[in-house]
Amino acid sequence: MSRKTRLHELLQVMRQYEGRIAGPSLAEALGISIRTLYQDIAALRAVGIDIASEPGVGYVLAPGQFLPPLAISDEELEALVTGLERLGENSLDPLAMPAKSLLESVRQVLPDARQQPATPSTEASIQQDVGDQGAPLVFYTNPLSRGGIVHWMLEELGVSYRMVTVEYGPAMKTPEFLAINPMGKVPVLCHGDVVITESAAICAYLADAFPEAGLAPPPAERGDYYRWLFFAAGPMESALGLYSLGVQPTAEQSMRLGCGAYSAVMDTLASTLQGRRYLVGDRFSAADIYVGSHIGWGMQFGTLPARPEFQAYWAGLCERPAQQQCQAFVAEALAHAR
Known part of the structure; x- marks a missing residue:
């Protein structure tokens, strides 16, 4: 089962509960590990889904948390994705960046959303299979951290990404965030299902993932x-x-x-x-x-x-x-x- 499919099922299961549901029970209902559940909860929160949690009690999905693409036909989905892609390509349009952001959200939570093909590498001497270029980029950071290095890298690339600010203290030690980075620190970059930590590693990864930017030499x-x-x-x-x-x-x-x-x-x-x-x-x-x-x-x-x-x-x-x-x-x- 793909992660995107799991995210759909996670939301569907949570809608069936009026009150809170404990993490172990939710993981069991979905047939996944508690660690995978923490990662999936974090992914949904990163795209704006309001899921509240209380240690030792469980999770609750806020009312009205629906993903519009779930209710549309395949043809309508194709039209939506095509329109967002075209709008995002027009750098002069003030709606270009919102279109790119919405397209990332659709691709992260919808299993069948069309993906942009990754640019094949012309360098035979290095492995460039570092992730799908069409996959969403979610960047966890804090303004007063080494995340500033990765922020600069992302801006130089000129790619669309979603920034999630994580406060110092308890927010970096929640089970959900520790499932992404057991060190409990930022920065962290999630590129689809790929998770990268450590600023230098993230910079090297991004340079290879987006070779057209020319930020890594041959x-x-x-x-x-x-x-x-x-x-x-x-x-x-x-x-x-x-x-x-x-x-x-x-x-x-x-x-x-x-x-x-x-x-x-x-x-x-x-x-x-x-x-x-x-x-x-x-x-x-x-x-x-x-x-x-x-x-x-x-x-x-x-x-x-x-x-x-x-x-x-x-x-x-x-x-x-x-x-x-x-x-x-x-x-x-x-x-x-x-």
């Missing part, structure tokens, strides 16, 4: 791409984390750490960026998004020195329209938090 040119993407995800982030906590490992301790000494990491990064606009030749890539994000944040919050190499590199990235849009999102979140 396989033969990926040496620097992989090197610096994961240098930032490993040694650089570890060194910055230790520094921000006031931890200063001794020379002997630095030898035992994967990141080595903070000074060595900074010198390595600075020498790499000297005189370079991008990390991979003359092209902007997902590696620049990940490394650039850490440099921008690091200089802003004082965990990374404002060396000339860092300032020049960040100056070439921070004015990109996608980055500016993400900064506006963070600024708005900060304004509401005051």
